[in-house]
Amino acid sequence: MxxxxxxxxPIGIWQDGEPVDYGLIELHIKDAVKVNGKYYVKSQYEFKLEEKAR
Structure with a gap:
């Protein structure tokens, strides 16, 4: 991260094996990540490096 x-x-944000969002990390704090103006709690999502756009 x-x-x-x-x-x-850019990172891909996944939940239950499904893509949820994609973009650059705007804010990275202990328990959450902000991407595209939305906060994602780290314990509830999986984050994957994305070298190219989907």
Whole structure:
């Protein structure tokens, strides 16, 4: 997560095996990540590095 934030690499956000959102991390705090103006609680989602757009 830190790597994607620091190097401005887009991430995919997944929940229950389904994609939920995609974009750059705007804010990265202990328990949550902000992408596209929305907060995602780390314990409820999976975050994957995305080198290219979907």
């Amino acid at each position: 830190n790597y994607a934030f620091l190097h401005r690499i």
